[in-house]
Amino acid sequence: MNNSWISDKVAIITGGASGIGQAIAVEAARMGAISVIADIDEDKGLQTTEFIRKGGGQAHFIKTDVTDTKAVAKLRAEAKQLGAIKYLANSAGLQTYGTVDSTSEQSWDKTMDVNLKSMFLVSQEIVPEIRSNEGGGIVLISSIQGLRCQKNVLAYATAKGAVIAMTRSMGLDHASEGIYVNCICPGSIDTPLLRYGASQHGPVEAVLEEWGQQHPIGRIGTAQEIAKTALFLWSPNSNFIIGQAIVADGGLGSIIL
Numbered sequence: 251m252n253n254s255w256i257s258d259k260v261a262i263i264t265g266g267a268s269g270i271g272q273a274i275a276v277e278a279a280r281m282g283a284i285s286v287i288a289d290i291d292e293d294k295g296l297q298t299t300e301f302i303r304k305g306g307g308q309a310h311f312i313k314t315d316v317t318d319t320k321a322v323a324k325l326r327a328e329a330k331q332l333g334a335i336k337y338l339a340n341s342a343g344l345q346t347y348g349t350v351d352s353t354s355e356q357s358w359d360k361t362m363d364v365n366l367k368s369m370f371l372v373s374q375e376i377v378p379e380i381r382s383n384e385g386g387g388i389v390l391i392s393s394i395q396g397l398r399c400q401k402n403v404l405a406y407a408t409a410k411g412a413v414i415a416m417t418r419s420m421g422l423d424h425a426s427e428g429i430y431v432n433c434i435c436p437g438s439i440d441t442p443l444l445r446y447g448a449s450q451h452g453p454v455e456a457v458l459e460e461w462g463q464q465h466p467i468g469r470i471g472t473a474q475e476i477a478k479t480a481l482f483l484w485s486p487n488s489n490f491i492i493g494q495a496i497v498a499d500g501g502l503g504s505i506i507l
């Protein structure tokens with residue numbers, strides 16, 4: 251398959267300044283898309299844009315707090331000036347820890363705002379654009395923790411589970427419009443977010459090695475591996491996949507104990 255389906259089309263990637271979102275922005279641009287990086291981190295957003303452009307790709311950074319309705323409306327208005335918006339990846343997210351006893355209301359609200367409500371706000375602005383451009387693809391980044399669980403991640407796991415339900419709902423609502431919505435449930439992926447989590451447990455490299463051994467594949471994943479999955483889900487190769495949670499976890503979620 252050639253890349254004409256994505257070539258010179260606008261792909262918006264929230265959280266595109268780091269980790270999984272950054273890898274999606276780089277991979278999309280490598281395939282010919284105009285990658286629009288929507289992130290609150292201006293320094294890393296501009297660095298990513300620069301990196302893509304130096305490699306011959308097309309990229310723009312639009313500073314966006316994805317929990318802010320006005321900022322998301324501005325993202326839409328500016329991105330549509332760049333070309334036909336046809337693809338969206340909602341990857342912005344943060345990791346929080348706590349049980350029902352230890353999670354503050356503030357931490358709960360922030361986790362829900364960034365990891366869940368933002369996907370609603372951004373999709374609400376971008377779905378009409380994709381519709382008016384004769385369809386395209388949307389990928390939401392959930393987590394294996396939306397399907398399975400570990401201890402002490404009450405709010406995060408709740409938000410990620412809700413993202414899976416949201417994906418199913420959006421998938422059904424928009425399939426007939428040629429807008430294909432799916433989510434990815436990654437296992438442990440080597441990103442700044444995971445490294446922050448590892449630092450809470452001990453020396454980072456040793457913890458990542460230990461976590462990698464817990465995955466049947468024997469290692470943690472790379473952001474590029476998730477990016478390849480996202481590009482597949484955007485592509486015409488996967489058009490019969492609708493509203494699904496695609497697990498990309500090196501086998502982690504299949505373990506009984």
Ligand SMILES: NC(=O)c1ccc[n+]([C@@H]2O[C@H](COP(=O)([O-])OP(=O)(O)OC[C@H]3O[C@@H](n4cnc5c(N)ncnc54)[C@H](O)[C@@H]3O)[C@@H](O)[C@H]2O)c1
Pocket residue numbers: 264265266267268269270271288289290291294314315316317341342343344345364365391392393394435436437438439440441442443444
């Ligand atoms: N890394 C993993 O192991 C892993 C596993 C499963 C799921 N995920 C999910 O993947 C997604 C990306 O995570 P990552 O590991 O790449 O993390 P990361 O920390 O490397 O990147 C997250 C990006 O989101 C941005 N962001 C945070 N709040 C924002 C806001 N309000 N507005 C705009 N941008 C904001 C950050 O600035 C950052 O650039 C998250 O949704 C995360 O929950 C990650």
